[in-house]
Amino acid sequence: MKAKKNGSSTKAFEKALATRSSGKYILRLYVAGATDRSCQAILRARQLCETELNGNYKLEVIDVYQQPILARDGQIVATPTLVKELPRPVRRFIGDLANTTRLFVGLDLHTKTKIKL
Amino acid sequence: MKHNGHKTISPKAHLPKCPTGIQGLDEITGGGLPRGRPTLVCGGAGCGKTLFAAEFLVRGAAQFGEPGVFMSFEETEAELKANVASLGFDLAGLVRRKKVVLEYVRVERSEIHETGEYDLEGLFVRLNLAIDSVGARRVVLDTLEALFAGLPNEAILRAELRRLFRWLKDKGVTAVITAERGREQLTRHGLEEYVSDCVILLDHRIHDQIATRHLRVVKYRGALHGTNEFPFLIGDNGISVMPITSLGLNHKVSSDRVSTGIPRLDAMLNGRGFFRGSSILLTGTPGTGKTIISACFAQAAARRGERVLFFSFEESPNQIMRNLHSIGLRLEPLVEQGLLRFHSARPTLYGLEMHLATMFKEIAAFKPQVVIMDPITSLMVAGTDHETKGMVTRLIDYLKGGQITSLFTSLTHGGHALQQSEIAMSSLMDSWLLLQDFEGNGERNRVLYVIKARGMAHSNQVREFLISNRGVDLVDAYIGPSGVLTGASRVAQAAREKSAALTSQQEAARRKRELVRKRATLEQQIASLRSEYETEEVELRRLDEQAGTQTRLLTAERTELARLRQADATVTTRTNSKSRLKGKR
Numbered sequence: 001m002k003a004k005k006n007g008s009s010t011k012a013f014e015k016a017l018a019t020r021s022s023g024k025y026i027l028r029l030y031v032a033g034a035t036d037r038s039c040q041a042i043l044r045a046r047q048l049c050e051t052e053l054n055g056n057y058k059l060e061v062i063d064v065y066q067q068p069i070l071a072r073d074g075q076i077v078a079t080p081t082l083v084k085e086l087p088r089p090v091r092r093f094i095g096d097l098a099n100t101t102r103l104f105v106g107l108d109l110h111t112k113t114k115i116k117l
Numbered sequence: 118m119k120h121n122g123h124k125t126i127s128p129k130a131h132l133p134k135c136p137t138g139i140q141g142l143d144e145i146t147g148g149g150l151p152r153g154r155p156t157l158v159c160g161g162a163g164c165g166k167t168l169f170a171a172e173f174l175v176r177g178a179a180q181f182g183e184p185g186v187f188m189s190f191e192e193t194e195a196e197l198k199a200n201v202a203s204l205g206f207d208l209a210g211l212v213r214r215k216k217v218v219l220e221y222v223r224v225e226r227s228e229i230h231e232t233g234e235y236d237l238e239g240l241f242v243r244l245n246l247a248i249d250s251v252g253a254r255r256v257v258l259d260t261l262e263a264l265f266a267g268l269p270n271e272a273i274l275r276a277e278l279r280r281l282f283r284w285l286k287d288k289g290v291t292a293v294i295t296a297e298r299g300r301e302q303l304t305r306h307g308l309e310e311y312v313s314d315c316v317i318l319l320d321h322r323i324h325d326q327i328a329t330r331h332l333r334v335v336k337y338r339g340a341l342h343g344t345n346e347f348p349f350l351i352g353d354n355g356i357s358v359m360p361i362t363s364l365g366l367n368h369k370v371s372s373d374r375v376s377t378g379i380p381r382l383d384a385m386l387n388g389r390g391f392f393r394g395s396s397i398l399l400t401g402t403p404g405t406g407k408t409i410i411s412a413c414f415a416q417a418a419a420r421r422g423e424r425v426l427f428f429s430f431e432e433s434p435n436q437i438m439r440n441l442h443s444i445g446l447r448l449e450p451l452v453e454q455g456l457l458r459f460h461s462a463r464p465t466l467y468g469l470e471m472h473l474a475t476m477f478k479e480i481a482a483f484k485p486q487v488v489i490m491d492p493i494t495s496l497m498v499a500g501t502d503h504e505t506k507g508m509v510t511r512l513i514d515y516l517k518g519g520q521i522t523s524l525f526t527s528l529t530h531g532g533h534a535l536q537q538s539e540i541a542m543s544s545l546m547d548s549w550l551l552l553q554d555f556e557g558n559g560e561r562n563r564v565l566y567v568i569k570a571r572g573m574a575h576s577n578q579v580r581e582f583l584i585s586n587r588g589v590d591l592v593d594a595y596i597g598p599s600g601v602l603t604g605a606s607r608v609a610q611a612a613r614e615k616s617a618a619l620t621s622q623q624e625a626a627r628r629k630r631e632l633v634r635k636r637a638t639l640e641q642q643i644a645s646l647r648s649e650y651e652t653e654e655v656e657l658r659r660l661d662e663q664a665g666t667q668t669r670l671l672t673a674e675r676t677e678l679a680r681l682r683q684a685d686a687t688v689t690t691r692t693n694s695k696s697r698l699k700g701k702r
Contacts (some may be wrong), residue, residue, distance in 0.1 A: 032238035041233075046528035064239055068246040075223045078268065082232075092225075094268070095233030104228045 002046035025049075025107075026086040030071060032079040034066050037096050041080035052107075070111040135183075138176030140171070141358030145269045145343035146334060150315055153293040155282050156264070157312040160319030165331060165351055166295040169193070169319065170257040172355045173293050175206040177255045178216035185255035186218045186247040190263035194219040205354045218247040224267030231269045237277040241284060242690040248290060256285060256292040263488055265306050273480055282311045303335065304631040314338045320346070321673045329468040332358050348470040357474060370394060375487075375522055377408070378417030381591035382550075385567050385576035392572060393486075394520040398543055401552030405563050408432070409525040411549070412414075412441050413491045413589055414524055416448060419456040423486035426479060427459045430495035436458035445588050451573050458483055464495040470509045472496060477515060488516055493525040493542070505544060514697055540675065547571045552582065555603050562603035564594060581607065 029045050031038035042061055049057045064071035064079060074083060082093040084107060091106045134148030143149050150173070160166050167189075174185040186636050189197055197219055198209045220243060250254065261278065268274055285292045294312055296304035303309045309316055314337040319326055332349045334342045347360040371630040373393035376383050381392045390399055400409050416423045429437060436477070436683045437459070438448050451457040462472070482486065497505045516523045527542065543549055549568040554561045563582040567575045567579035580591040581603045595610045602610050 030239060032236070032242065037234060037236075054359070064242040070244045071239050072246060076243070077222060077224055077237060077264070078240070079233040079238040081239065082236060091229055092227055092229045093232045093362050095235040097232050098233035099231070102230045103233050 024086065025053050027057060027059045028074065028083045029059065029061045030064055030074060030076045030079055030081045030083070030086060031061065034063075037088065038063075038080055040096045040098070043084070045082055048097070048100075048103065048107075052104075122373055135177075136181060137173045139172055139346070139356050139358065141349070142332070142356070145332075145335060145347060145358060146315075147340055147342060150291055150293070151337070152291050153289045155285050155312045156315040157294050157296060157309055158318065158319065159296045159298050159302070159309070161298045161321060163473055164319040164321035165297075165349075165356065167259050167317060168201070168315075168351060169202045169356060170259050170295055171197070171208070172204075173204065174217060174255055174257050175201065175208060175211060175521060176437045177363065178211050179207075182218045184218075184251040185257065186244065186251070186253045186290075187259065187260050188222060188244060188247065189218045190222050190224060190258075191260060191490045193221045200251070203353065213266075215251050218251050220244070220247045220255065222263075222532050224263055225266050229267060229269070235270075235273065237264075237281065240305075241281065243362075245288075248288065252292055256290045258294045259290065260295040260297060260325055261308065262306055263403035264306070271387075279311050280402050299369060299456075306691045319349075329470055330353055337678045348468075350470045350474050352471070352474050369520065371487075371520055376417050377410075377420075377470075377563070378413035379589050379591065381580065382410075382565070383577070384589070385580065386548070386570055387575060389575040391522060391570075394517055395522060395571070396545065397522070397524045397548045397550070398515065398546035399524060400528060400529050400543075401550065402529050403550035403553050406582060406589070407528070407552060408437065408491055409441070409444060409446075409584060409589060410436070410552070411491050411524055412446055412448065415487065415489055416446060416451065418487040419448075419451040419454075419519040423454070423487065424455075424483060425451075425457045425487045426490045427457065427485050427491070428476065428479075429459060429461045429491050430464045431492065433461050443586065444584055445586055445631055450517035458485075464498050469496060473512060474506050474509045476512065477539070477692035480519070480521070482516070486521060487524075488521050488523045490523070492528045494528045506545075510540055510545060537602065545567075557602075558604070558606045560604050562607075564603060566590060643687075 007053060026050070027045065031041055038048075045061075047058060049059050060079060062070050062074075066078060071096055074081075078094040080094070082097060082103075084091045093103055093106055128159040134143075134146070136143050136149035142192075158166050158169050171187065174187050177185050187197065187457070192200065194212075198212070201208045208217060210651055212219055222240065244256070247253065247683040264274055264278075265271065282292075282294075294308065296306070296308045298318075299307070303316060303318065303636040313336070315334070315338065318333045318335050320331040320333070322331060330349050330351070331346045333346045336346065348359050351357055352382050362412075371393040374389040374391065376390040377386070399407050405695045411427070415427055419427050427434075427437075430442075432451075433539070438452075441448060448457055452459070458479075460475075462475065464472070467475075467584065493505075493509060496508065513523065525546070527544070546569075548570040551568050553564050555564050555565070563584070565580050565582040568575075570573075573610040579594050581594040583590045584591060592607075593609050
């Protein structure tokens with residue numbers, strides 16, 4: 001009985017794990033003006049989405065100078081910030097996305113795909 | 118507290134100041150914080166940094182017409198509103214009226230991954246938005262150090278903070294930045310490096326288990342400021358800083374007199390009692406009737422229609438009133454009429470400053486003519502002797518400024534020199550009554566002295582102080598060869614004197630009677646002597662007459678004889694007979 005229960009919960013966990021990353025990625029990238037750093041961040045984010053998320057994503061780029069209210073609503077402190085709104089948990093990647101290892105770990109991409117770029 | 122003695126600090130305002138509206142702080146800083154510059158407020162946990170910042174902002178918006186932005190890194194908008202509402206600030210209302218913007222900045226370390234170079238432009242944008250949305254003149258950042266915990270790259274952070282403070286100055290807003298106190302520096306992350314115009318240090322110290330908050334202006338570039346550590350407290354209406362050396366010595370005085378409620382005591386004080394607005398110290402060992410004299414004074418004042426505020430630090434109001442029933446003193450009607458109000462608080466409830474503030478508040482609310490503190494010595498447990506004296510000085514100053522007569526009782530401990538523990542305070546007092554226990558003949562009796570009474574001719578006599586179920590009375594103490602006699606020995610002495618008086622009275626009566634008798638005897642003797650004399654006189658007269666007759670007969674005989682002998686010696690014979698008569702008498 002005990003073993004059976006354990007078996008079923010393990011199955012449920014595996015199932016959840018399998019379906020988890022199949023959800024659509026919703027990403028927002030907050031940048032401040034058209035600086036080099038902003039451009040870098042935008043480029044890298046786009047590249048990541050194309051190569052790793054197989055089109056299963058939505059990326060929104062927001063210039064906080066243009067839309068400061070969105071910066072407030074999004075609780076942005078640093079720029080550039082890439083916010084992974086979905087799937088949960090919410091994660092914030094601050095900086096120009098040069099450090100891809102952290103980015104991949106944060107996006108839970110390390111389990112499914114190989115790290116390149 | 119409105120007229121503090123720090124006016125001298127603001128001579129010529131070179132530096133524009135931004136009034137905080139915080140009681141006392143503007144006096145210390147000579148007008149407020151430096152306008153258009155950031156001020157660092159640092160201190161340990163729970164010493165009131167956030168509140169300081171909130172009050173600065175709220176008062177700015179409400180009193181000085183300067184809208185503000187409160188950027189909080191720790192508390193959410195709702196928490197902040199609730200927290201300051203408990204101190205009487207309507208932050209929510211100010212937010213609704215667009216006088217204040219609350220901006221909560223959430224920095225969650227667990228969500229954040231650093232992936233490269235970044236800056237804090239997001240924060241700048243948000244701050245700018247908030248400032249522009251209400252036209253803010255004041256900004257609070259509470260506390261920036263949350264950024265150090267949330268963001269990983271300290272080097273970037275430091276560069277960005279430097280930029281932030283520069284930016285705030287350029288913006289022309291007066292900013293208050295709070296920071297946690299560091300171990301060896303003023304702040305944990307060395308923010309004082311960037312904010313160098315004005316640094317205020319808040320401190321929460323515990324001394325003998327009682328916490329007192331202190332405020333010190335560590336630095337104020339371009340302006341004179343009070344450098345001392347000033348106690349401050351957080352009350353129902355925010356922060357109040359109390360400069361210790363406030364108030365000058367220039368209160369008005371009254372030559373009005375108020376009765377003590379005990380006629381004989383009035384008599385000892387030049388017949389008319391204390392001066393109105395004077396301070397009176399009543400010292401005594403335990404159980405000498407300090408509270409009772411205070412209560413009599415309170416009752417007398419309330420009966421004159423004056424309002425009396427009774428601070429008690431040891432007994433509850435009900436207990437005091439119940440105990441006074443035993444001497445026939447009923448204070449309840451006076452309480453019901455609103456003439457007498459009790460305020461009881463344990464001395465250890467809070468620090469001295471808080472006690473002082475509470476008293477000020479109560480006094481300001483009730484506007485009494487008489488204030489009684491029973492006993493002031495209890496407050497010594499809430500602070501050192503020195504602090505207590507400072508507090509009592511300020512209290513007396515405050516009371517005298519308002520022409521309020523104040524009575525302080527002070528407990529002397531048995532075994533101490535009588536006038537020892539009051540030395541700290543007695544010089545501040547105008548009148549000083551000493552109650553003392555007198556032990557002798559197996560009993561203790563109370564005596565009362567007037568040790569000093571400035572400005573009046575007071576009695577130098579010791580009086581015995583009697584408490585009976587009819588109230589309080591003072592009687593003359595007997596001064597005998599062995600000292601002052603009180604109680605039973607006084608009564609015994611009185612009896613002795615009475616019996617002595619009776620004896621002497623009887624003695625006098627006896628002597629009087631004896632005198633009468635003597636007089637009678639004497640008169641009798643006189644009478645008998647007189648009768649004897651009279652008898653003798655009669656006898657003598659008879660003899661005289663007899664002799665006269667004989668002489669006459671003899672003369673006649675001689676004359677006859679001479680006539681018969683024809684002699685002329687008539688004259689001689691007559692003379693002889695006369696001298697003979699004389700000799701016989």
